[in-house]
Amino acid sequence: xxxxxILPAAPRVQYLAPGDRADFAYGFPIFAADDLAVSLDGLRQxxxxxxxxxxxxGGQVVFDAPPPAGTVVTLERxxxxxxxxxxxxxxxxxxxxxxxxxxxxxxxxxxxxxxGDLALRIEPADRGADLRLPDRAARAxxxxxxxxxxxxxxxxHGSTVGLPSVQAAGAGAVARGVPxxxxxxxxxxxxxxxxxxxxxxxxxxxxALAAARGVDVPEGVYLIASTVAVPVGxxxxxxxxxxxxxxxxxxxxxxxxxxxxxxxxxxxxxGGAIGVLLRGRTGPxxxxxxxxxxxxxxxxxVVLDGYQAPANxxxxxxxxxxxxxxxxxxxxxxxxxxxxxxxxxxxxxxxRVASGGAATTGSAYHVASxxxxxxxxxxxxxxxxxxxxGFRIGADAQKxxxxxxxxxxxxxxxxxxxxxxxxxxxxxxxxxxxxxAAIADSSGGAYVAFNAGFPVRTRLxxxxxxALTVAAxxxxxxxxxxxxxxxxxxxxxxxxxLVSAFGGPTELRLPAAGAVPGAVVTVKKTDTSANPVTVxxxxxxxxxxxxxxLASRYDFVALVSNGAGxxxxxxxxxxxxxxxxxxxxxxxxxxxxxxxVVSAFSGPVEIRLPAPGExxxxxxxxxxxxxxxxAHAVTVTQVGGGGxxxxxxxLTVQFSHLTVLSNGAAWHIVGRx
Numbered sequence: 001x002x003x004x005x006i007l008p009a010a011p012r013v014q015y016l017a018p019g020d021r022a023d024f025a026y027g028f029p030i031f032a033a034d035d036l037a038v039s040l041d042g043l044r045q046x047x048x049x050x051x052x053x054x055x056x057x058g059g060q061v062v063f064d065a066p067p068p069a070g071t072v073v074t075l076e077r078x079x080x081x082x083x084x085x086x087x088x089x090x091x092x093x094x095x096x097x098x099x100x101x102x103x104x105x106x107x108x109x110x111x112x113x114x115x116g117d118l119a120l121r122i123e124p125a126d127r128g129a130d131l132r133l134p135d136r137a138a139r140a141x142x143x144x145x146x147x148x149x150x151x152x153x154x155x156x157h158g159s160t161v162g163l164p165s166v167q168a169a170g171a172g173a174v175a176r177g178v179p180x181x182x183x184x185x186x187x188x189x190x191x192x193x194x195x196x197x198x199x200x201x202x203x204x205x206x207x208a209l210a211a212a213r214g215v216d217v218p219e220g221v222y223l224i225a226s227t228v229a230v231p232v233g234x235x236x237x238x239x240x241x242x243x244x245x246x247x248x249x250x251x252x253x254x255x256x257x258x259x260x261x262x263x264x265x266x267x268x269x270x271g272g273a274i275g276v277l278l279r280g281r282t283g284p285x286x287x288x289x290x291x292x293x294x295x296x297x298x299x300x301x302v303v304l305d306g307y308q309a310p311a312n313x314x315x316x317x318x319x320x321x322x323x324x325x326x327x328x329x330x331x332x333x334x335x336x337x338x339x340x341x342x343x344x345x346x347x348x349x350x351x352r353v354a355s356g357g358a359a360t361t362g363s364a365y366h367v368a369s370x371x372x373x374x375x376x377x378x379x380x381x382x383x384x385x386x387x388x389x390g391f392r393i394g395a396d397a398q399k400x401x402x403x404x405x406x407x408x409x410x411x412x413x414x415x416x417x418x419x420x421x422x423x424x425x426x427x428x429x430x431x432x433x434x435x436x437a438a439i440a441d442s443s444g445g446a447y448v449a450f451n452a453g454f455p456v457r458t459r460l461x462x463x464x465x466x467a468l469t470v471a472a473x474x475x476x477x478x479x480x481x482x483x484x485x486x487x488x489x490x491x492x493x494x495x496x497x498l499v500s501a502f503g504g505p506t507e508l509r510l511p512a513a514g515a516v517p518g519a520v521v522t523v524k525k526t527d528t529s530a531n532p533v534t535v536x537x538x539x540x541x542x543x544x545x546x547x548x549x550l551a552s553r554y555d556f557v558a559l560v561s562n563g564a565g566x567x568x569x570x571x572x573x574x575x576x577x578x579x580x581x582x583x584x585x586x587x588x589x590x591x592x593x594x595x596x597v598v599s600a601f602s603g604p605v606e607i608r609l610p611a612p613g614e615x616x617x618x619x620x621x622x623x624x625x626x627x628x629x630x631a632h633a634v635t636v637t638q639v640g641g642g643g644x645x646x647x648x649x650x651l652t653v654q655f656s657h658l659t660v661l662s663n664g665a666a667w668h669i670v671g672r673x
Contacts (some may be wrong), residue, residue: 011077011107019069026075026130027058031104039074040067081108081259106170114473136437186212186221195220197246202226209234214372217243217267224272227253232283235263241294247272254298259283259312268294275324279305280312280340288317296325300333300362301353304346306369308338316345324353330362331381334397336369343395344372355384361390362415364407367400375401385411389440402427402452409434418443443491465519482506485531490539492561494521499523499550510559510566512539517563535559537566581605584632588639591620591662598624598651600632609638612662621670625657636660639672645670650663 009029030036035049037044038061055057061075065364114131114302122131129532130151133139142154165175186208187193195202200221206229214219214235219242228245230236245267247254252272255264258281269275275295278285285307295301299345301324304314324331331353334343353364364381366388367374374397380391390407393400393416400422408413415432416439418425423446430452432438439453449459477496480488485504490497492511508523521577525533534551535557536542543566548557557571578595581587589596591610598605607624610617626634634651637643644660644667659671 011110012114015075015077017069017071017073017074020066022063022066023060024063024075025058025060028077029057029103030054030077030108031107033077035077036061037074037078038074039072039076041072042074043347064072067300077107077111079104079108080110081111104334139628153254167617169558185214185216187216187218189218193220193222195222197221197223197244199223199478200225200248202228205236209236217245219243221246223248224252225253226247227256227277228639229256229258230262230264230397232259233261235265236267237263237265238267240266240292244268244270246270247298251545253277256281257285257288260286260288263291265289265291266293268296269298271298272298273299274303275300275301277305277338278303278314278317279307280309280314281307282312284312285314286316290317290319291321293322294325295322295327296605298324299328301328302332303528304332304334304343306336306338306340306342308340310339310341313341313344314343316347318349319345319351320349322348322351322579324351324364326356326358327353327360328358329360330366331360331364331418333362333366333368334374335366336396342369342371343374344370346370346374347378350378351376352380352382354382355387356382357384360384360387363387363389365390366392366394367397368392369396370394370400371398373399373401373446374401376405377403379405380408381406382408383410383434385409385413387411387413389414389417389436390434391416393418393422393425393443396420397425399424400426402430405429407434409436412436414438414440416440418447420444422446424598434645451472480506480508490521492516492521495520495522497521497523498526499533500527501525501529501533502527502529503533505534507534507536509538511535511538512563513561513565514563516561519561520559522556525553528553542566574649581607589624591617591622593622595623596622597627598634599628600626600634601628601630602632604632604635606635606637607659609636609643609662609667611639612666613664617662617667618664619662621659621661623657623659623671624651625652626651629654638667643667 015024017548026036030248035053036047036051043150043413049061049063051061067073127556133152134154139585142156144157145153147153159402165307167173167175172663188204188208191207191211193581195201195218202225202667207340209230213233214237217236217238219239219245224245236612241265243670245254247270249272251270253274254269254272255274255276257278264276275298276290276293278288280350295490302319302322304317306314312531327338332348332351332359334346336342356420356511363384365376376391383390387409391402391405392415402416405570407413413434413435415434416427418439420442420445420573425443427447427449428451429438432447439449441447447459448461451457453459475496476494477498478490478494478538479498480490481500482488483503485501485506487507488511489509497508500504510521523533523535533552535548542548543557543559550557555572559566560569578597579593582599582602584600584605586606586608588617589607589609596607611623624636630654636649643649644658646666649658649669657673660667661670662670
């Protein structure tokens with residue numbers, strides 16, 4: 001021990017074990033092997049190693065097995081603070097004994113100094129500060145803090161005293177206290193929600209929504225016995241499928257949005273009569289936002305209700321990415337349960353309804369009542385055989401729009417069912433993969449469709465095209481055959497009517513021209529009977545001012561309405577455009593008349609043709625026939641002098657006739673008898 005030197009270095013060394021090493025050195029002296037405390041990851045070891053170098057100025061610790069990689073190895077001198085020798089009065093006083101005593105005391109002092117370095121300290125200038133702890137009774141249930149002078153103080157648990165502030169990154173950020181920051185978002189668990197699927201958490205939801213505008217729903221299963229009403233401007237935000245609101249009974253409405261500007265997102269809602277109900281119960285139900293929801297095993301997944309008060313409409317709500325699974329009735333339903341207005345202007349985007357093999361008796365999307373552009377965009381349905389339809393447009397639904405939607409079904413499920421009374425439904429790009437009709441129409445055709453349905457993929461009404469190229473034009477045709485003849489009224493919505501009068505003379509009555517301006521209609525007689533088909537007009541004189549009669553098979557007449565009357569545009573059995581003249585003297589002929597029958601019985605008659613170069617004469621063919629047996633002549637001349645074949649022509653014998661043609665330069669005789 002005479003050579004032992006107490007060095008100024010701290011009597012403590014640490015290593016991070018590499019995993020393949022068992023020996024670790026220490027560079028400070030120890031008096032005995034027991035003076036070295038050996039710890040692994042802070043736990044003092046009682047064996048499993050050998051200490052070498054006691055009584056020298058350093059040594060090694062050798063473990064029986066290398067400590068695992070990453071283990072913190074601590075080697076520290078720990079002495080019992082005591083006198084190790086006692087000098088006798090008048091006894092021997094050797095330098096060795098004195099040095100050993102002083103070495104031991106110095107090592108103890110180093111140990112105390114090292115312990116002090118690892119403890120809380122105050123600066124030398126603060127030595128007057130009072131850091132004594134209050135007694136046990138005073139500090140029980142309190143947290144330790146420092147007051148404004150730096151002295152020890154006691155504060156309640158949860159106090160802001162002593163907590164650090166938080167400052168976001170970036171320019172303009174300010175420091176905020178941690179409690180203030182934590183209160184930015186409120187959790188239903190802050191108000192007692194258990195989320196264990198056993199305790200009723202309804203009141204916790206109500207309390208949280210009353211206290212904060214934004215409420216978080218952590219992962220858990222929250223049992224809901226009383227409807228969770230999300231007030232105006234409030235929101236519930238979950239963690240996707242992990243945040244489950246489960247109905248306590250089959251008659252429960254799980255979540256209600258009774259007014260507007262509220263939001264639901266990232267939640268799973270299970271069971272009950274209705275998963276989510278939107279209605280204007282406390283105010284206008286306008287501008288609500290539902291996103292990323294799953295509604296499973298409810299009778300009806302989501303309901304938008306016009307409810308009772310027209311002043312509180314259900315309108316302009318946006319529902320995005322909502323999956324309704326295994327509904328027993330409807331997936332989504334728009335309705336009016338009271339005297340309120342029908343839902344209007346609501347948007348359902350990228351929603352999906354799937355029966356999942358369960359019995360669904362209603363429709364994926366049921367618009368029982370709706371007005372003014374309720375729209376379904378990119379919505380899908382996959383239904384079991386017992387379902388009514390993918391999209392059901394009810395009698396109280398007007399101007400419903402479907403775009404890029406698809407329906408699959410394992411049975412005779414209609415993709416779109418249009419009920420009588422529905423109107424102005426628009427369907428764009430319908431993907432129908434069911435055994436039922438793509439569009440089952442009971443509305444009387446009160447819809448338009450593009451790339452939708454089968455076999456008619458496109459159906460347009462009241463369309464106006466300035467330039468239209470048609471590769472294959474097909475006319476919708478209606479066959480009319482009254483069993484006993486008589487009146488058959490048509491609406492002129494089809495361009496071609498094939499009429500059989502086999503049962504008796506038949507009157508085909510067109511609607512008043514003013515009711516269908518622009519309508520083009522062709523009527524054709526198809527039977528071989530002698531019964532005529534007479535085309536008339538409701539509340540009007542008929543085509544070109546008179547009824548048109550089709551007497552023989554294959555007779556037809558083409559008609560157009562300009563809103564004021566029906567006009568004949570073509571036909572193969574329409575009476576020729578003739579004129580009968582029986583007054584003596586000069587008559588200026590209209591070259592638009594194909595036949596002029598002239599009686600000169602009362603005196604000579606001159607028929608003067610227009611000049612051959614006039615636009616109304618060029619290319620015209622006109623026949624003039626003398627009908628009477630008198631000796632008075634019928635003379636044919638032309639404006640400017642002369643006549644056909646450069647001379648006035650005279651008809652003096654009864655039934656003689658003259659047929660002339662203008663080539664633009666002169667009238668030429670092409671037939672004479």
